[in-house]
Amino acid sequence: MATTTVRISSARVSSPFVARIEKISAQNLLACYQCGKCSAGCPMAAHMDILPNQIIRMAQLGMHEQLLASEAIWTCVSCMTCNTRCPKGVRIAETIEALRETRLRTGERNDCLKIGDILPGARADLPPIAMISALRKLSS
Amino acid sequence: MTKLIYYPGCTLKNHARNFDVSTVSSMGKLDVEVAEMSRWNCCGTVHCLSSDNVMNRVAPVTNLIRVKEEGGSEFMTGCAMCYNTLKRANIDVKQRADMLETINEFVYLEETKYAGEVDVLHLLEYLRDRVTFDAMGKRVVKPLAGLKVACYYGCLLVRPKEVAFDDVENPTVMEDLVSALGATPVPFPLKADCCGAYHTVGKPEIIADRTNRIMGSAAEEEADLVIVSCPLCAYNLDFRQEDAKRMNPDFQHLPVLYFTQLMALAFGCDESALRLDLHHIDPKPALAARGLV
Ligand code: SF4
Numbered sequence: 458m459a460t461t462t463v464r465i466s467s468a469r470v471s472s473p474f475v476a477r478i479e480k481i482s483a484q485n486l487l488a489c490y491q492c493g494k495c496s497a498g499c500p501m502a503a504h505m506d507i508l509p510n511q512i513i514r515m516a517q518l519g520m521h522e523q524l525l526a527s528e529a530i531w532t533c534v535s536c537m538t539c540n541t542r543c544p545k546g547v548r549i550a551e552t553i554e555a556l557r558e559t560r561l562r563t564g565e566r567n568d569c570l571k572i573g574d575i576l577p578g579a580r581a582d583l584p585p586i587a588m589i590s591a592l593r594k595l596s597s
Numbered sequence: 598m599t600k601l602i603y604y605p606g607c608t609l610k611n612h613a614r615n616f617d618v619s620t621v622s623s624m625g626k627l628d629v630e631v632a633e634m635s636r637w638n639c640c641g642t643v644h645c646l647s648s649d650n651v652m653n654r655v656a657p658v659t660n661l662i663r664v665k666e667e668g669g670s671e672f673m674t675g676c677a678m679c680y681n682t683l684k685r686a687n688i689d690v691k692q693r694a695d696m697l698e699t700i701n702e703f704v705y706l707e708e709t710k711y712a713g714e715v716d717v718l719h720l721l722e723y724l725r726d727r728v729t730f731d732a733m734g735k736r737v738v739k740p741l742a743g744l745k746v747a748c749y750y751g752c753l754l755v756r757p758k759e760v761a762f763d764d765v766e767n768p769t770v771m772e773d774l775v776s777a778l779g780a781t782p783v784p785f786p787l788k789a790d791c792c793g794a795y796h797t798v799g800k801p802e803i804i805a806d807r808t809n810r811i812m813g814s815a816a817e818e819e820a821d822l823v824i825v826s827c828p829l830c831a832y833n834l835d836f837r838q839e840d841a842k843r844m845n846p847d848f849q850h851l852p853v854l855y856f857t858q859l860m861a862l863a864f865g866c867d868e869s870a871l872r873l874d875l876h877h878i879d880p881k882p883a884l885a886a887r888g889l890v
């Protein structure tokens with residue numbers, strides 16, 4: 458990830474953004490103590506620009522723009538390996554879903570997957586279970 | 598014959614017909630009539646993880662309404678994703694009266710209101726707890742002797758804890774089934790590692806990487822084949838093997854079957870109950886090498 462300068466202040470940590478992510482995900486973000494266990498077991502980590510524990514840290518700190526611009530929030534497939542292993546009971550997958558939904562709920566079409574971009578040949582080959590799950594998770 | 602209400606899910610009616618027909622036929626041999634629901638809809642395939650998104654829970658709940666209308670208090674599905682989505686939506690509405698009320702308002706045209714009366718079962722759980730593997734072993738007419746099977750669980754059968762009917766880190770229900778059928782389960786360290794799921798649509802290169810690792814791990818254990826209970830895992834691990842081979846020239850092709858196909862084989866069901874023609878990597882050579890087809 459490119460270098461970023463972050464100013465941490467109490468205003469950020471108690472911002473409406475942090476409150477919204479905590480509400481949608483039903484998680485207490487400050488429970489996370491950054492052990493890194495979620496990232497260690499994540500099958501998608503190799504394909505992420507920021508790791509799951511970094512996502513949680515950035516969410517604690519209210520790093521709104523960086524999080525919503527990251528690729529990793531779309532790469533997570535909700536396999537829930539992290540959730541079952543977190544020693545603090547943080548549901549990481551739920552938190553990442555809250556970030557995705559925050560992007561998708563802006564009212565603009567912020568879709569990560571556009572159905573028109575899927576080639577007709579691929580559309581015919583792919584089973585419905587793949588198409589429907591992809592569209593449910595990656596488009597609004 | 599015991600009657601069991603059955604929710605097949607969309608993909609078992611097209612790409613995964615082999616899963617559907619092998620389920621119905623093999624359960625028939627166990628004196629269980631798998632009775633498909635007269636009406637059902639797609640469950641939405643994935644559970645919505647947001648606390649406030651009620652809309653995405655409507656599709657699974659309308660299926661629960663259908664089961665209630667058929668007079669059932671429980672129903673079964675073999676698809677790991679349908680199981681997960683139906684079961685989690687059911688847990689949500691059982692635990693959250695506000696969500697249940699909103700859903701019943703959304704589906705105001707339904708004559709039946711849902712209040713959490715129905716239970717969701719997975720076929721593997723039903724086999725283990727109701728039929729029992731001992732009883733299944735007695736119905737085997739063609740023991741799968743010598744067949745080495747790697748059991749792949751993926752993510753949604755055993756996660757999260759509230760839907761899991763087996764250990765979340767080291768499930769063994771499929772290995773026990775395989776042993777009951779006379780085959781040999783092989784150790785499989787990546788058995789609960791996600792295959793990349795729906796990224797097969799937009800990022801097939803991720804699936805190629807996952808397939809290379811997961812199937813490579815099964816090949817290292819000298820498995821003859823891999824069994825699954827999810828049509829999305831099946832598609833990824835079977836059809837994406839060409840991509841995996843391009844990524845890793847040493848990649849070794851291995852067939853992927855549904856656990857119900859092994860049951861149908863061991864119980865002596867007709868060939869039409871197996872639909873071995875629907876696979877990308879042909880399972881016949883591996884089965885023929887063990888004298889099974
Ligand atoms: S496993 Fe839990 S506590 Fe550890 S870094 Fe991840 S979210 Fe934080």
Ligand code: SF4
Pocket residue numbers: 495498499500501502509532533534535536537538539540549550553
């Ligand atoms: S749910 Fe997402 S972040 Fe957690 S292990 Fe799976 S892919 Fe990684």
